[in-house]
Amino acid sequence: MSATKSRYVFVGLMVLGAVVGMALSNGFEWTWVQLGWEDQSFFTRELTFTLILGYAIGFGSAIFCLKYPPVYELCIEVVDELSKVTWPERDDTMSATVVVIITVMICALYLGLFDAVWLNLTDWILGVEGA
Secondary structure (H helix, E strand, O other): OOHHHHHHHHHHHHHHHHHHHHHHHHHHHHHHHHHOOOOOEEOEEEEEHHHHHHHHHHHHHHHHHHHOHHHHHHHHHHHHHHHOOOOOOHHHHHHHHHHHHHHHHHHHHHHHHHHHHHHHHHHHHHOOOOO
């Protein structure tokens, strides 16, 4: 097992822990507000109990995943599989992006026209004056 794979796993799990921590801290803060509980501040006004609790659970879960062999091995296998992926070249990505943008524009135009026709048709059927 190379050090590069271990670094990818470590960084990936730490980023995931930070994202989970942020989501949990926001969820805990919302829960505290809904229950009418006071969110205790530590050192500064921004460092609250819910923030510490959310990030502690997030990073604690990430560290658990790093230390638990089945999860760590799965992460290493994911890195191995991703290293085998043939990523598209810049030109392929640009042309696919243009196709997607044009397709979205055509669909938006079609739906907009359909909406306008349907609005006028239903206004005519119901006898409603257009605003």
